[in-house]
Amino acid sequence: MLLFVVFIVLLSSITIFSYEESKKFKGFPVPKHAKLTKSRADFEAYDWSPASEEEGLPLRYLLIIKLKGWKKTFEEGSLTIYEKDGYKIDxxxxxDYLSLGIDSDSKNDNKE
Structure with missing residues (x-):
């Protein structure tokens, strides 16, 4: 039983610490092992092998997104929009491709 608890704690730690909060995207989690390939003020693209159009985002990433307080508000094809505190991320x-962008509604509503 102790071994099982240690395994769960270790697995949880690895999952949680595999992502970092993005300053550009109001704390939206970004996989640490994703390779940044393109960056603009309102957009970032990554090479990330767990990403898939057919399967969507990996379950562990979806869990982290939810744990960080982001809620899915729209999904169509490979696009999913998440929202937190009125701020939306596409x-x-x-x-093998992941991109994050500031939703056009957020650009208009949340100018800094």
Missing amino acids: VISQT
């Missing part, structure tokens, strides 16, 4: 998951 997430696109395709084969």
Whole structure:
């Protein structure tokens, strides 16, 4: 039983610490092992092998997104929009590709 508890704690720690909060995207979690390939003020694209258009985002990433307080508000094809505190992030998951962008509604509503 102790071994099982240690395994769960270790697995949880690895999952939680595999993501970092993005300052650009109001704390939206970004996989630490994703390789940044393109960056603009309102957009970032990554090479990330767990990403998939057919399967969507990995379950562990979806769990972290939810634990950080982001709620799915829209999904169509490979695009999913998440919202937290009125701030929206567009997430696109395709084969080995992940992109994060500031939703156009957020640009208009949340100017800094």
